[in-house]
Structure formats: structure tokens, C-alpha cells
Amino acid sequence: METVPAFAHGDRLTRRDLESITDERRRYELVDGTLLVSPSPRPLHQRVVARVLAALTPGCPAECEVLPAPVDVVLDEHTVLIPDVVIGRRADFTERALVGVPVLAVEVVSPSSRHIDRYLKPATLARAGCPHYWVIDPKAPSMSWFRLDGDAYTAVGEVFDDELAEIGQPYALTMRPSDLVSDY
Template identity: 35%
Template structure:
């Protein structure tokens, strides 16, 4: 007499009816680092490439050195867009007053002045289509998308158009990024290199 095989229990969280909520990200146990919530679904990220890591570090440190005192620059931190969307931009610039305590896990979208996404192979459609649409709807005034082009950075800069509520492109920058908003910045993009011995 054969024994019927036991149904295996999935090792990943099973979503409730209607999907996960922004609050669930703080309650679910054993989630992988950098888990995001997009449209009520959990999104797990692939391992970071060296280009991705270097680009995130570059923008974090460069913008920290340039941001006025009323802003904070934070890497890889989630933001509340709505009940079913809590993405984690690679770098955010937020108003200083929302940085409350060491146990904080997210920022409200209305405190974010700039969201930066460094595109990975598995995030192309999210970073080019899904996230900018959601960031614009949440009223985030500035969005930068960083693409790797043969190991070099190309930064696509967008600004929220108040009358349409959508982003409009204000330029694509490859060697030098010079902007006046959300605060003046003049960045040498050639410093984002994969080989450490070429970083100046």
C-alpha cells in the first residue's frame, strides 16, 4: 500500500486576499534584504552588480556632501506611496524633519524630494515604467534613473510637471551631471568605475 506524498509547504509567504500591505513589510518574518512591495506583491531583488553598488555609493556620498541642512540623503530605504506600494529606491533625498529615530523603517512619500534608481538586469521595466509612474502619482518632484552603458553611468533626469502630474525629461547626462534642483549639484560621473584602481 503506497502512501500519498505530503503536500509541501511553500517556504515563501503566502499573500492574503487582496495582497500584502505596506505595514506587512514590517511584520513578515525572514524576508530577504531589500524586499519591496509593488501593487500588493512582494518583489525580491537579485544580487547587486559591482556597477550597481558603486553607483549607489557614489550618489549617496556625493549628494550628502552637497545637500543643504534641511535634507537627508539615505540609501536603500523604503517609502510609503500608498497601502499597496512600498518601494525601496536606491537613494532618496528627504526632508530632514521626517528622519525620526534609529528604529524607523520607512519615509512618507510626501517627504521625498528625489528618488534615484540604479537599473539592474531584473529591474529594467520597474525602473523605467512602473516606479516612475508611481513616484509621479505620489508627487515626488524629482526622479533620476541611472543606467549602465559599458560600465559607465548614464543618468536620466526627470522633473514632475505640476499641470500633468507626470514626469518630463530634463536631460540625459553621461560624463557630467549639472543640475540646479532639488539643490545645485555638479557631479563627475566618470568617477563611477567598476575597477577600484580607476576611481579617483
């Protein structure tokens, strides 16, 4: 039986604490030592993740790798995130995680993760120095992409439905939100 260990109330959790959790039915992340728990993703969410992964992989530079969740992104001992899709430098991947700042983090919004994906994760990734962040909302459907400007993200573009997203960084890519969610 998979379990979540009991942690002392008020303690700031660490990467080691996170690794002691054996429950694979949920996603566990840490932000500044605080545990975030998300339910397993639904089929629409995973469809979008698969299509984003397929779109990003062909153009990915050789020194980087594109991977879907669950891949731990270790920003420090108290902050471990799991973006839905992440691009990292190959040199930063270990056997267990991406240790360091990703090149791009992509989040697909779920009803339970809306606030986390739109506010908490981008603030945390910006503070760490992640140069690119995308948010895809399958319900709209929409896609927004951001570039790090100082210590915060600046919106670069946003498209809805059949509008074409023409993204230049971290490398050239075009996609439509409607293509990410269609059940064709």
C-alpha cells in the same frame, strides 16, 4: 532561517504584510498591493550607489537627509518602495521608514530591474508627487534626470560616459556617469 510568509492569492498586500518578511537576501517592495522581489545588488550597482550618495550628501539642505537603500519609502498602505538613493525631509523620517513623498528618488538600473526602474517606479512616484527622479544605467554608462510636471515626469537632461551632468534641482550638482562606474 529567514522566510517569506505565505500570502493568500489575490489579496492586495499591505505595509504590515511587507514588514512580516524576514528574508534579507532580496529586496521586497509593494506597488498598489503587488509584491515586487529583486535580487541583492551586485558590486557595480553598489559602487554607483556609494558614489551618488557621496556626491549628493555635501550639498544636501539641512532640512533633508540623503540615504542609501534599503530605506522603505511608504507612499501609502499598499505602496512601499526602496529607491537606491533617496532624499527625504527629515521631518518625514520615522524610526522605520520615510513616510511620505521623497524630494528625490534615484534608481541604478540592474538587468533584473530595468522595466521597474524606467517605467513602474517613476509612474508610481510621479503619481505620489515626488518632484525629482533620476535613473543611472551603469552599463551604458548614462544618467537621466526628470522633473515632475503635473502628474508625469518630464526629461530635464541625459548624459553619457564622460559628459558632464549639470543638475540644478533639487540642488546644484555636477557629475559624470563614467566617474560613477570607474574602478579607480
